[in-house]
Amino acid sequence: MVAALFANPPSPLAKGPDKVGTECATATCHANFAKKAHVHGPVAGGECEPCHVQKGAGLHEFKPRPQGGDPICYDCHDRKDQGKVVHGPVSEGGCTDCHDPHASDFEYQLVADGAALCVNCHEDDKTTQKHVHGPVAVGECIACHDPHSSNNEVRLKKPGSEMCLECHEDKKEAMASAAHVHPPVKEKCWSCHSPHGTAYEFQLLDEVPKLCFRCHKDKAKQIENVKTPHGAVTTGKRCVNCHDPHTSEFPKQLKMAPMDLCLSCHDKQVETPSGAIPDMKKWFADHADHHGPIRDKDCSACHDPHGSDNLRILKRAFPPEFYAPFDPQNYALCFGCHSPKLVEDPQTSSLTGFRDGTKNLHYVHVHQQKGRTCRACHEVHASAHPKHIRDSVPFGSWELPIAFEKLDDGGQCAPGCHVPRAYHNDGEQKQTTPAEAGAKKK
Ligand code: HEC
Ligand code: HEC
Ligand code: HEC
Ligand code: HEC
Ligand code: HEC
Ligand code: HEC
Ligand code: HEC
Ligand code: HEC
Ligand code: HEC
Ligand code: HEC
Ligand code: HEC
Ligand code: HEC
Ligand code: HEC
Structure with a gap:
């Protein structure tokens, strides 16, 4: 519409100051309009009447034309208040709050440039x-x-x-x-x-992790109160050490596959308040017999990566000592996947391979007031021996050797605890010596 009415608005400058259409903008009168870089279409065409009416003949008083509520601009321009969300000054017809009706040095005859326009009001x-x-x-x-x-x-x-x-x-x-x-x-x-x-x-x-806690309130509670915090959460990029805040190829917004993630930091010895922890990546490479959940690459099966109240950020209890009175609660971690009956039934022909005939040797060792804890014999992550039996176990300042060997129908050991012994699953209920067992060695 505008284009049709003012297809080629004649420029006052092109005509020369003495030939302006309405003779309002001349070299001496209202000359400033033409000096600006951006002159409004009708003004450039010397058209003052569309917007001004002379108050009385002979009076040099040209009131802007009254518009019955709407800004005069809508005479020629499309309405600007048709969206669902209309800017305050636009709904109030304040077009000239931002646009000079005549001319300005800025594009769209704006009264100011960039943010300066907005901070007039904001x-x-x-x-x-x-x-x-x-x-x-x-x-x-x-x-x-x-x-x-x-x-x-x-x-x-x-x-x-x-x-x-x-x-x-x-x-x-x-x-x-x-x-x-x-x-x-x-x-x-x-x-x-x-x-x-x-x-x-x-x-x-906000800074991470407070940013995350805005929505993940449960994590805030957990992390702020844990007895064993995880260094990964409390240092560096914190939550963003492990999680990508935007997109991920892995569940739970993880930056890498879960086990790769853990080993991206645990590929070296790390100091903790409760002693140094070994280079786990090397440990896994050096010890071929990996525990079930490790084969599934699921470190979170046992550890809470966000920290926990248990030893070594474990999800459930596991005794830190060599000896502990037997209570299934103490072994909640292991018994979360393995049956406690493995230790609880004194006699069995099926629950465990650690038996001499039907005598349950787990019961013998663990189910005591001064019971040996699982750590006395087993590695939890990986070992060089079958059944995750360890090479040796710290006993005070001594590395107590275990010297386990798996036999076809049982096993034998020569630990620092007692004389060498062997057990047979289908033999009599009598522990043999290694010499006797030798014949059946694997
Ligand atoms: C598009 C509409 C429009 C056109 C065309 C127009 N004016 Fe205006 N003019 C206004 C409005 C609106 C105001 C009041 C400005 C305000 O209140 O901020 C105004 C104010 C004025 C004023 C007083 C304040 C000032 O800015 O100096 C003068 C003088 C003036 N116009 C002269 C002219 C002349 C001369 C022409 C023609 C060359 C012209 N106008 C063309 C809309 C227009
Ligand atoms: C009499 C008709 C008329 C009126 C009334 C009018 N304009 Fe204009 N306006 C024009 C013409 C003609 C152009 C030049 C069109 C072009 O260059 O495409 C123009 C251009 C503009 C531009 C620049 C557009 C661009 O794309 O560069 C703005 C901004 C503008 N007008 C705002 C206003 C405002 C604000 C008012 C009310 C104060 C108003 N106009 C009143 C006719 C009018
Ligand atoms: C808060 C400041 C502000 C107000 C108020 C305002 N404008 Fe604008 N207008 C702008 C800005 C900035 C631009 C240039 C960029 C854009 O359109 O995004 C613009 C561009 C324009 C244009 C040219 C481009 C287009 O969108 O067609 C026209 C015409 C226009 N405005 C008319 C008006 C009219 C009519 C009013 C009153 C109803 C008005 N403006 C009120 C800031 C404003
Ligand atoms: C990158 C896009 C973007 C740019 C550029 C931008 N804004 Fe915003 N603005 C937004 C968004 C998105 C919101 C809504 C924020 C919210 O709801 O928390 C917003 C909200 C606002 C608000 C209302 C809430 C508040 O913070 O006061 C104002 C006023 C505002 N912006 C003004 C401005 C001004 C002035 C500028 C230029 C200096 C600007 N904006 C530049 C996207 C932007
Ligand atoms: C003439 C005064 C004025 C100018 C200039 C102005 N604003 Fe506003 N703005 C207001 C008013 C009044 C409101 C409140 C009414 C509303 O929400 O629209 C507002 C509201 C806003 C809001 C919404 C705020 C909210 O909390 O919802 C945003 C965003 C905004 N303006 C951005 C801008 C930007 C960007 C500019 C510069 C291009 C600008 N304003 C220039 C007067 C102005
Ligand atoms: C604005 C709210 C909000 C913020 C802030 C936020 N999140 Fe989330 N997040 C969600 C919602 C909603 C979901 C999907 C619902 C759910 O699973 O809890 C989600 C899901 C997640 C998940 C996957 C949960 C699952 O079970 O699949 C992770 C991990 C996560 N967010 C981490 C973060 C981290 C790290 C931050 C800080 C960098 C963060 N979030 C900040 C809202 C938020
Ligand atoms: C050491 C890496 C690591 C760090 C650091 C970490 N997370 Fe996680 N996060 C994980 C892993 C791994 C999972 C998936 C656990 C699972 O599958 O059981 C997870 C799961 C989540 C979930 C999904 C719900 C859940 O518990 O399974 C949310 C939400 C979450 N993290 C938020 C956070 C926030 C917030 C932070 C920072 C305070 C953070 N994480 C720091 C590794 C991390
Ligand atoms: C849940 C919170 C959250 C949301 C939602 C979010 N971001 Fe981010 N964004 C972050 C955090 C935290 C960082 C810092 C990452 C870091 O330190 O590595 C970041 C960084 C960035 C960066 C710079 C680093 C990079 O990754 O390139 C860009 C750009 C970015 N975000 C854009 C976006 C865009 C675009 C969106 C929406 C499509 C978005 N963000 C939504 C939390 C968020
Ligand atoms: C008009 C284009 C534009 C839009 C729209 C825009 N951005 Fe940006 N953004 C940029 C530019 C340009 C940079 C600076 C890039 C750089 O320095 O590498 C930037 C930088 C950023 C950064 C920091 C990146 C860094 O590496 O430091 C974040 C975060 C961001 N933008 C988020 C947003 C969000 C959130 C929105 C939507 C509300 C948004 N952007 C919309 C152009 C834009
Ligand atoms: C961003 C590096 C980083 C990542 C990723 C990481 N950790 Fe850690 N982790 C550390 C640091 C640093 C410490 C030692 C500081 C501390 O916890 O006090 C630590 C300590 C530990 C501890 C001993 C905690 C204690 O204090 O007793 C365990 C167990 C552990 N991490 C397991 C994991 C598991 C499982 C994953 C994968 C879900 C993982 N870590 C991922 C950095 C990392
Ligand atoms: C079956 C449960 C289980 C799984 C799965 C598991 N851990 Fe552990 N982890 C433990 C237990 C139990 C301890 C405490 C061992 C101790 O005190 O001797 C521990 C201790 C640790 C420690 C401290 C160093 C140490 O030897 O005491 C690190 C680091 C660690 N785990 C990392 C990992 C990583 C990385 C994964 C995944 C590759 C993983 N864990 C999977 C049970 C598990
Ligand atoms: C998340 C479940 C889970 C937890 C917790 C768990 N285990 Fe296991 N464990 C397994 C799986 C799966 C296997 C493999 C079974 C198979 O191969 O048939 C396994 C096998 C074993 C084996 C026998 C390996 C073999 O070669 O037959 C021993 C020993 C063992 N676990 C000890 C423990 C000890 C000690 C604990 C507590 C520190 C523990 N497990 C905690 C899942 C778990
Ligand atoms: C005194 C050493 C010792 C202690 C302590 C011990 N185990 Fe064992 N465990 C063994 C031996 C040896 C085997 C191998 C049995 C065989 O297959 O010959 C074994 C086997 C296992 C197996 C494989 C399935 C089976 O029973 O044959 C699991 C699971 C297991 N132990 C869990 C535990 C848990 C859980 C604890 C702590 C509650 C524990 N063990 C304590 C020596 C021990």
Whole structure:
């Protein structure tokens, strides 16, 4: 419509100051309009009447034309208040709050450039933060906000995260192809990032982990109160050491496959408040007989990566000592997967291979007031021997040897605890000496 009415608005400058249509803008009168870089169409055409009416013949008083509520601008331009969310000044017809009706040095005859336009009315708090978002830093408020109206909250040009993905194409691609997208990332990037700026890197709304705790309140409770915290949670990028906040190929937003993740840090000796812990990666490489859950690459079957109240961030109880009075609660970790009957029944012909005939040797060793704990004989992760029997076990300052050997129908050992002994599953209920057992050796 505008284009039809004013297809080629004649420029006052082209005609020369003495030939201006209405003779209002001349070299001496209202000359400033033409000096500006951006002159409004009708003004450039010397048209003052569309907007001004002379109050009386001979009076040099030209009131802006009254418009019955609507701004005069809608005479020629499409309405700007048709979206669901209309900007305050637009719904009030305050077009000239932002646009000079005649001319200005800025594009669209704006009264100011970039953020300066907005801070005429809004607090100037967006560009003064420590970490300011790229487009905000250069005053491109209208990269995201429509200055007039739109159908989206705060008059965004696109709804939700789509707004951010307009520019962040790498994230858009990652979200399209990733197996798992963290739900808030799909909805609103600004549940974690300020679109403008904050005191934190990446314009985060808070530092990690507090940022995560805004939604994951249960984790806050757990992590703030655990007796055995995990160094991975309390140092470095904290939650983001292990979780990708946006997209992941693995469940639970993990950055890597679960076991690779653990071994990405535990590939060296690490100091902890309760002593050094060994290089686990090397341990697994050097000890071929891996425990079931390790073969499933599931470290979280036993450990809580976020910390726990138990020894070594274990999910359930496991005694740290060599001796402990027998109580199934003490072994809740192992009995979470293995039957406690393995230890509880004094006689058995099926529950365990650690028996001499039907005499349960687990019962003999473990089911005592001064019972040996599982650690006395077993490695929990991996060992060089069948049945995860260890080479040796720390006993005070001494590494007590075990010297276990598996036999076809039982086993034998020469531990630092007693004279060498062997047991046979289908033999008599009598422990033999290794010499006697030798014939049946594997
Ligand atoms: C698109 C509408 C429009 C056109 C065309 C227009 N004006 Fe205006 N003019 C206004 C409005 C609206 C105001 C009141 C501005 C305000 O209140 O901020 C105004 C105010 C003025 C004022 C007083 C304040 C000022 O900015 O100096 C003068 C003088 C003026 N116009 C001259 C002119 C002349 C001369 C022309 C033609 C060359 C012209 N106008 C064309 C809308 C227009
Ligand atoms: C009499 C008709 C008329 C009125 C009334 C009018 N305009 Fe315009 N406006 C035009 C013409 C003609 C152009 C130049 C069109 C072009 O360049 O495509 C224009 C251009 C503009 C532009 C620049 C558009 C662009 O794409 O560069 C803005 C912004 C603008 N007008 C705002 C206003 C505002 C605000 C008002 C009310 C204060 C108003 N106009 C009133 C006719 C009018
Ligand atoms: C809060 C400031 C602000 C107000 C108020 C405002 N505008 Fe604008 N307007 C802008 C900005 C910034 C642009 C340029 C960029 C854009 O459209 O995103 C613009 C562009 C325009 C354009 C040219 C581009 C387009 O969208 O067609 C027109 C015409 C226009 N405005 C008319 C109006 C009218 C009519 C009103 C009053 C109903 C009005 N504006 C009120 C800031 C404002
Ligand atoms: C003439 C004064 C004025 C100017 C200039 C102005 N605004 Fe506003 N703005 C308001 C008013 C009044 C409100 C409150 C009413 C509303 O929500 O629209 C508002 C509201 C907003 C809101 C919504 C706030 C909320 O909490 O929902 C946003 C976003 C906004 N303005 C952005 C901008 C941007 C970006 C600019 C610069 C292009 C700008 N404003 C320029 C007056 C202005
Ligand atoms: C990258 C896109 C983007 C840019 C650029 C941007 N904003 Fe926003 N703005 C948003 C989003 C998204 C929200 C909603 C935030 C929320 O709800 O927490 C918002 C909210 C607002 C609000 C209302 C809430 C508040 O923080 O006061 C105002 C006012 C505002 N913006 C003004 C501005 C101004 C002024 C600029 C330029 C200095 C600007 N915005 C630049 C995306 C942007
Ligand atoms: C108009 C384009 C544009 C839009 C829209 C946009 N951004 Fe940005 N964003 C940028 C640019 C440019 C940078 C700076 C890039 C750089 O320095 O590498 C940036 C940087 C960032 C950064 C910091 C990156 C870093 O490595 O420091 C974050 C976080 C960010 N944007 C989030 C958002 C969010 C959230 C939204 C939506 C509310 C959004 N962006 C919308 C252009 C945009
Ligand atoms: C759940 C919170 C959360 C949400 C939602 C979120 N981010 Fe992030 N984002 C972060 C955290 C935390 C970092 C810092 C990562 C780091 O330190 O390695 C970050 C970093 C970034 C960075 C800079 C580093 C990089 O990965 O390139 C960009 C850009 C970014 N986010 C964009 C986005 C966009 C775009 C969205 C929405 C599509 C979004 N973010 C949604 C939490 C979030
Ligand atoms: C705005 C809220 C919000 C924030 C902030 C947030 N998350 Fe989430 N997160 C969710 C929602 C919603 C889900 C999906 C529901 C669920 O499984 O709990 C989710 C799921 C997860 C999951 C997968 C849970 C599962 O069972 O599959 C992990 C892991 C996760 N978030 C980690 C984080 C980390 C790390 C941070 C901080 C960088 C963070 N979240 C920040 C809302 C949030
Ligand atoms: C050492 C790596 C690591 C760190 C650091 C870490 N997580 Fe996790 N997180 C995991 C693993 C592994 C899982 C999956 C556990 C499972 O499958 O049982 C997980 C699961 C989750 C879940 C899903 C619910 C659950 O418990 O299974 C949420 C939510 C979560 N983490 C949030 C966080 C938050 C918040 C932080 C920071 C305070 C954080 N994580 C730090 C490794 C980590
Ligand atoms: C980002 C590096 C990092 C990752 C990934 C990591 N850890 Fe750790 N872990 C540490 C550090 C550092 C310590 C020692 C500091 C501490 O906990 O006091 C530690 C300590 C431990 C401890 C001993 C805790 C104690 O104090 O007794 C165990 C057990 C453990 N990690 C298991 C795991 C498991 C299982 C995973 C995978 C889910 C894992 N770690 C992933 C860094 C990491
Ligand atoms: C079957 C349960 C179980 C699984 C599965 C498991 N652990 Fe453990 N882990 C333990 C127990 C029990 C301890 C305490 C051993 C001790 O005190 O002698 C422990 C201790 C640790 C320690 C401390 C060093 C040490 O030897 O005491 C680290 C580090 C560790 N585990 C990492 C891992 C990693 C990495 C995985 C996955 C590859 C994993 N664990 C899987 C039960 C398990
Ligand atoms: C998350 C479940 C789980 C937990 C907890 C667990 N185990 Fe296991 N364990 C297994 C699986 C699975 C196997 C393999 C069974 C198979 O291969 O038939 C296994 C096998 C064993 C074996 C026999 C290996 C063989 O070669 O037959 C021993 C010994 C063992 N576990 C000891 C323990 C001890 C001691 C604990 C407590 C520290 C424990 N387990 C905790 C799942 C678990
Ligand atoms: C005194 C040494 C010793 C102690 C203590 C011990 N075990 Fe064993 N365990 C063995 C031997 C030896 C075998 C191998 C039996 C065979 O197959 O010949 C074994 C086998 C196992 C097996 C494989 C299935 C079976 O019973 O044959 C499991 C599971 C197991 N033990 C769990 C435990 C748990 C849990 C504890 C602690 C509650 C524990 N053990 C304590 C020596 C011990």
